Amino acid sequence: MRWLDDPFHRPRAWAFLAVAAAISVASGWIFLDMHRPEPIVAGPGVTSQKMLSDWAPVLAGTAADTPVYVLEGAEPGGTVLLLGGTHAQEVAGMMAAVLTIENARPARGRVIVIPQANRSGFTHTDPMEGFPHRYEIDTPTGPRWFRVGMRLANPIDQWPDPDLHHHPQSGEGMVGSETRNLNRNFPGDLRGRFTARIAAAIVELVKAEGVDITLDMHEAYPEYPIIDMLVAHQRAFEVATITMIDLQMRGIQIDLMASPPALRGLSHRELGDHTHTLAILNETANAAMGRFRGRTDETLVTEGRDENYVRAAGLKRLFVPFTEAGHPLKERTARQLAVIEEMLIAYNEQAAPERQIEVADLPQYEEVSSEGIGKFLLAVN
Ligand SMILES: [Zn+2]
Incomplete structure (x- = not known):
């Protein structure tokens, strides 16, 4: 038939x-x-809300543009820049940025926060990885939701990838998709491709605002050697060393690595080389990003518990301790916040009196890691 x-x-x-x-x-x-942004609430310390395109008009009206929050103290002083979301699935970096925006009140100097440095990365997830698109945090005024993204810009914003990504200033070659990795594109190029423009815009901001010190907040998988670790440009090494020692004295185990001169395109290398800022990067341990992980869902992102990682720790395959308790988002966010706090104390020890930065009401490590993030998130109205 x-x-x-x-x-x-x-x-x-x-x-x-x-x-x-x-x-x-x-x-x-x-x-x-996935293109609808989650709400971020300007807290009592926020004195102005801008967009990155205010420093680089070429970004205006494009998906590369991203909100910038300025928290200015009553007393003049120095300026710190906090970057979250350089890699959009490294959620503790963005969460520490959000908690700073919603809680911190600078008394002296300025805090500039970009919670989603590569905003395009928040509009997609890693193909074939089965990532959740979002997660929720319970707060006293109801749940707040946040995006889980990907470490690269969305291909709808930058396409196609070359076979090799050549870091333009050094000629260093990397796998082609790294052309969409913000942290391989510094110092960037305002006339370059999408991701290079974001990097260049951040460099413009650092220069125009005279940013004294920059912290780029990341996460990595527990089997990655650079984990629970600061990476610092050589000019920032003294501040980073004191930060590490002070954190260890508080019982927060953390290590320090010098930014390798040949590893190009990264914030700690290029911001340090091309601007006057002291450039430091921080990494916390996110099991949801690892190759050993089991079921990849919202709970893994927020609770950071995984049997496979407990076993891997037993086999000494990891670079962080990993028990049944895992590494929940509240602990990872608390670590990022503790780094901000101790980094500013260490910075103030060596900064000129007129460049000091003093910040009140930054959520404390002990409180965030024990009581959770929700308590520090404001009501969305
Ligand atoms: Zn990262």
Whole structure:
């Protein structure tokens, strides 16, 4: 029997069309929804809200533009820049930035916060990795939701990838997709491709605002050697060393590594080389990013518990301790906040009196790691 003779061929075709349409609408809705940003509330210390394009107009109206929060104290002083979301799935970096925006009140100097440095990275997830798109935190005024993204800019914003990404200033070659990695594009180029423009805009901000010290907040998988660790440019090494010692004296185990001169395009290398800022990067341990992880869901992102990692720690395959308690987001965020706090204390010890930075009401390590993040998130109205 030819298919046209089949009396059901039309209903079957319509049924197929209906199913295809339903799948297209559902996936299209998810795709569009991933471009809707989560709410971030300006706290009592925020004195102005800007966009990165205020320092680099070429970004205006593009997906490369991203909010910048300025918290200015009553007394003049120095300026610290905090970067979250350079890599959008390294959620503790963005969360520490959000808690700073919603709670901190500088008394002297300025805190400039970019919570989603590569905002495009928040609009997609790693293909084939089964990542959740978002997670929720319970707060006294109801749940708040946040995005889980990817370490690269979204290919709809920058395409195609070259076979090799050549860091333009050094000629160093890397795998082609790294062309969309903000932390391989510094110092960037305002006339370059999408991700290079974001990097260049951040450099413009650092120069224009005379940023004295910069912290770029990251996470990595527990089997990565650079974990629970600061990475510091040579001019920032003294401040980073004192930060590390003071954190260890508080019982927070952390290590320090010098920014390798040949590793190009990274914030700690290029911001340090191309501007006057002291450039430091911090890494916490996120099990949701690792190769040993099991079920990858919202709970893994927020609770950071995984049996496989407990086993891997037993086999001495990890660079951080990993027990049944895991490394929950509240602990990782608390570590990032403790680094901000101790880094500013260490910075003030060597900074000129007119460049001091004093910040009140930064959520404390002990409180965040024991009581959780929700207590420090404001109501969205
Ligand atoms: Zn990272």
